[in-house]
Amino acid sequence: MTIKEQPMMNVRRNKIITTDKEIAIVGRIEEPLILILENVLSHAECDTLIDLATTRMQRAKIGKAHEVSDIRTSSSMFFEESENESIHRIETRISELMNIPLAHAEPLQILHYKAGEQYQPHYDYFKSGQVVNNRISTLVMYLNDVEEGGETYFPSLHFAVTPKKGSAVYFEYFYTDDHLNGLTLHGGNPIVAGEKWVATQWMRRQIYRYE
Numbered sequence: 511m512t513i514k515e516q517p518m519m520n521v522r523r524n525k526i527i528t529t530d531k532e533i534a535i536v537g538r539i540e541e542p543l544i545l546i547l548e549n550v551l552s553h554a555e556c557d558t559l560i561d562l563a564t565t566r567m568q569r570a571k572i573g574k575a576h577e578v579s580d581i582r583t584s585s586s587m588f589f590e591e592s593e594n595e596s597i598h599r600i601e602t603r604i605s606e607l608m609n610i611p612l613a614h615a616e617p618l619q620i621l622h623y624k625a626g627e628q629y630q631p632h633y634d635y636f637k638s639g640q641v642v643n644n645r646i647s648t649l650v651m652y653l654n655d656v657e658e659g660g661e662t663y664f665p666s667l668h669f670a671v672t673p674k675k676g677s678a679v680y681f682e683y684f685y686t687d688d689h690l691n692g693l694t695l696h697g698g699n700p701i702v703a704g705e706k707w708v709a710t711q712w713m714r715r716q717i718y719r720y721e
């Protein structure tokens with residue numbers, strides 16, 4: 511018999527209660543732990559994030575050299591750490607939800623995909639060489655409903671999540687068994703119709719920001 515590894519989140523309940531919101535767990539995979547969450551952001555918060563990000567978007571750059579790449583064809587931006595009241599409130603809720611201190615949080619990222627744009631399968635953690643303070647978990651929050659396409663998909667698990675405004679997908683890759691981490695390979699399917707906005711929060715193993 512194999513023993514299940516201990517996940518970082520307490521997932522016995524069907525909801526997660528944070529200081530200002532009750533978040534429903536509406537779907538899950540146990541190992542690696544993947545949770546589908548509803549009511550992470552209110553519709554008003556989704557609209558605020560899109561509004562704040564709109565004028566600050568750039569073609570997404572990935573990797574160490576920050577090169578423009580066909581792996582990700584969307585546009586992106588990062589908020590400053592707790593740059594205003596709404597960002598701070600959202601970051602605090604996310605940190606409670608992910609069960610990781612805010613000091614371990616990367617800046618909140620916004621991605622915008624137009625029709626035809628996509629994010630090919632990738633790992634969110636860094637694999638090359640000795641990574642000191644690697645990423646350990648991800649929360650992808652959907653800021654709008656996509657007319658068609660744009661699912662977040664996990665090819666190794668044959669599993670896809672349909673974007674829904676205010677909902678999110680959570681996954682973690684902090685397992686000792688690296689095979690489990692590898693199963694979190696994921697991408698964003700091409701947008702067939704409409705557009706897609708997401709906010710991504712990555713958490714680090716150790717302190718990453720100073721508050």
Ligand SMILES: O=C(O)CCC(=O)C(=O)O
Nearest residue numbers: 650661662697698708710
């Ligand atoms: O857009 C998506 O569905 C996935 C986004 C993603 O993988 C990321 O931001 O790391």
Ligand SMILES: [Fe+2]
Nearest residue numbers: 632633634696
């Ligand atoms: Fe990702």
